[in-house]
Amino acid sequence: MADDDRVASRLLESVLTRWGYEVVAVGDGDAALAALSGGDHPPMAILDWMMPGLTGLEVCQRVRQQDGLSHLYLVVLTSKDSTEDLVAALEAGADDHLTKPFQPAELRARVRVGERVARLHQSLKDRVTALERALADVTRLQGLLPICMYCKKIRADGNYWQQVDGYIAEHSGATFTHGICPDCRETRVKPEIERIRQSHQRPPAGERP
Amino acid sequence: MTDSSPVDIAAALQNVDRDKDLLVELVHAFCEDTPVRVRALGEAVGAGDGHAVARQAHALRGSLSILGARRAAELAQALETAGRAGDLPQVGTLSAGFVEETEKVLRALSDPGWLAGL
Numbered sequence: 001m002a003d004d005d006r007v008a009s010r011l012l013e014s015v016l017t018r019w020g021y022e023v024v025a026v027g028d029g030d031a032a033l034a035a036l037s038g039g040d041h042p043p044m045a046i047l048d049w050m051m052p053g054l055t056g057l058e059v060c061q062r063v064r065q066q067d068g069l070s071h072l073y074l075v076v077l078t079s080k081d082s083t084e085d086l087v088a089a090l091e092a093g094a095d096d097h098l099t100k101p102f103q104p105a106e107l108r109a110r111v112r113v114g115e116r117v118a119r120l121h122q123s124l125k126d127r128v129t130a131l132e133r134a135l136a137d138v139t140r141l142q143g144l145l146p147i148c149m150y151c152k153k154i155r156a157d158g159n160y161w162q163q164v165d166g167y168i169a170e171h172s173g174a175t176f177t178h179g180i181c182p183d184c185r186e187t188r189v190k191p192e193i194e195r196i197r198q199s200h201q202r203p204p205a206g207e208r209p
Numbered sequence: 210m211t212d213s214s215p216v217d218i219a220a221a222l223q224n225v226d227r228d229k230d231l232l233v234e235l236v237h238a239f240c241e242d243t244p245v246r247v248r249a250l251g252e253a254v255g256a257g258d259g260h261a262v263a264r265q266a267h268a269l270r271g272s273l274s275i276l277g278a279r280r281a282a283e284l285a286q287a288l289e290t291a292g293r294a295g296d297l298p299q300v301g302t303l304s305a306g307f308v309e310e311t312e313k314v315l316r317a318l319s320d321p322g323w324l325a326g327l
Contacts, residue, residue, distance in 0.1 A: 006238045007272035011224075014231050050267050079270055079286075101274040104226035 001025055002032035002056070003048040003077065008100065012046060012077075015104055016111070029054025033062050036072060043071075043118035044111070046098075049078035049089070057092040064093035071121045073114040077102070141171055215313040217277035218323055224275050229327050236318050239272050247311055253292075254304045262292030262300050266307070273314065281310040 001016065003009040004027050013025045024042055026032050030053035036045055045063075047056035054062070056076045063069045076094040078085065089097045095117070096110055145167075146155040153161040156170075165176045180189060225232045246269050253261035270285035284307040291299035317323060 003271075005268055005271045006242055007235045007275055010235060010238060011231070011275060014228065014234075015226050018226070018228075048271075050264070079267070079274070100271055101224050103223070 001046040002027070002029065002035075002051060002059070004028055004051045005048070008048070008077075012107075015107065016046075019108060019111070021111070028052040029056065029059050032056075032059050036063055036069060037066065041069070041072070043122065044073040044075070044114045046075045046077055046111075047094075049076055049085075057089060057094070060089070060093035071125075073118050075110060075114060141168070214317070215278055215280060215310060216317050216323065217279060218327065219277070220279075221275070221277035222327065224277065232327070233324070235272075236276065236323075239276055240315060240319055243269065243272070243311065243315060247308055250288075250304065251308070254300055257297055259292040259295040259297060259300065262304075263289045264292075266292060269311065273311070276314070276318070278311075278314040281307065281314050284310055 001009070001012050001023060002025075003012060009025055009027065013023050016023045022042075024035055026035055029047070029051045032045065032047055032051075033054060035041065036059070045059075047059050049056040056078070060074050060076065063072055063074065074094045074096075076089040076092075076097045077100060078089070078097060079100045086097055095114065098107060098110055147153070147164070148155075148161065152164055154164050154167040156162045156167055162170075165178075168174055169176060222229070222232055225235065246265055250262065250265040250269070253265055266285045266289035270282050270289060273285055274282040284303060288300060288303045288307050291297075291303060
């Protein structure tokens with residue numbers, strides 16, 4: 001929240017803290033923009049309209065122009081209450097406005113609206129991130145994979161040849177359970193069983209005629 | 210609030226979510242900051258700087274309205290409007306009344322008696 005008046009600023013900070021919000025309080029528009037542009041920026045801002053440096057409306061405009069900040073929920077706090085002022089605030093990029101002196105119950109209700117919107121946005125952002133991650137895994141399996149014509153190993157990163165099941169398990173969410181297909185049962189397993197049986201039936205070397 | 214009382218303590222208490230300790234804290238901040246702002250306002254009036262008058266009057270209006278000083282807040286608004294319009298004769302007319310009313314507010318809030326109204 002940004003307000004250059006100590007009384008208004010302390011009042012806002014106090015009630016917001018009591019309602020369970022973590023508050024970053026600054027005293028002018030430039031500091032507000034810096035706080036909102038930082039890495040760990042708050043999802044919502046309450047900005048006084050008239051402040052030293054950038055006004056609350058100018059902060060709104062700058063925020064809306066910055067990549068990655070356009071989703072911030074911005075409330076302009078003002079003692080102006082004409083329709084023209086409200087329109088000017090919304091056109092500058094504010095999501096809401098509140099007239100001073102505000103009633104705490106109204107402030108609380110409006111902040112809750114902002115909180116709902118901010119949570120919804122965060123939830124959508126998390127979902128998109130998860131989808132992008134899943135899509136990246138799929139894409140990794142869609143590329144051109146060099147595979148050995150004989151043993152069917154796949155050439156992985158670093159010129160390392162890897163069994164196909166290991167490779168797919170590493171590059172996707174799949175896990176493998178191993179079994180034997182009917183063809184391999186005929187061509188590999190049965191001959192192997194037959195070979196073992198015959199080796200058991202063969203008489204010991206000393207008993208041969 | 211009576212007509213003669215410069216501050217409506219009940220309104221002030223409502224504005225601070227009925228937090229008496231917070232109201233006491235805000236009144237202390239107001240009593241510290243306001244004389245400085247009133248002096249700055251007087252300098253702006255003396256310099257004939259309408260925009261500076263508007264800026265100072267606006268800053269004073271916010272805290273006056275939070276603390277239930279309606280009359281002083283109304284005068285601050287009129288002063289802000291006149292200053293922004295560059296109407297210096299009107300600024301001159303309004304500023305004396307505003308300063309007088311604000312001093313009443315400061316006297317009322319500097320007297321520990323206002324706490325009895327909480």
